[in-house]
Amino acid sequence: MALQLYTTAEIYVDGAKLTEEAQIAVNRKTNSQAVTTAAKGYAGESPGAPTTEITVTNAVPGADFELNPGPFMQQLKVKEFTFFAAGRTLTFKGFMIEDNFTHAVNTESKLEFRARGEFADWK
Numbered sequence: 001m002a003l004q005l006y007t008t009a010e011i012y013v014d015g016a017k018l019t020e021e022a023q024i025a026v027n028r029k030t031n032s033q034a035v036t037t038a039a040k041g042y043a044g045e046s047p048g049a050p051t052t053e054i055t056v057t058n059a060v061p062g063a064d065f066e067l068n069p070g071p072f073m074q075q076l077k078v079k080e081f082t083f084f085a086a087g088r089t090l091t092f093k094g095f096m097i098e099d100n101f102t103h104a105v106n107t108e109s110k111l112e113f114r115a116r117g118e119f120a121d122w123k
Contacts, residue, residue: 009085023057050119090119
């Protein structure tokens with residue numbers, strides 16, 4: 001069994017690296033619809049509007065949030081999201097659509113945001 005080095009990941013929002021990032025999730029969807037018919041049963045897929053959705057969790061320093069999604073959510077301002085992982089890059093433009101701040105005893109404070117945009121592929 002050969003040992004190997006596994007990837008790290010980085011995220012940039014409008015070219016600025018999120019240095020407080022603690023977790024990233026990328027979810028790409030075709031949004032296709034199953035087509036069924038009486039004779040064939042499952043007959044295939046009808047194309048949908050594909051999207052890329054991300055969830056980013058940031059640690060929150062005591063001085064201030066590294067990135068406050070609120071103003072971008074209020075204005076529905078388009079942002080560019082760029083990920084680097086496994087020697088590849090995934091970039092898409094989209095909107096921040098949700099955020100969530102959590103704090104609890106004996107755990108770090110976190111700010112999580114979700115964004116949705118155009119479908120992107122790893123290049």
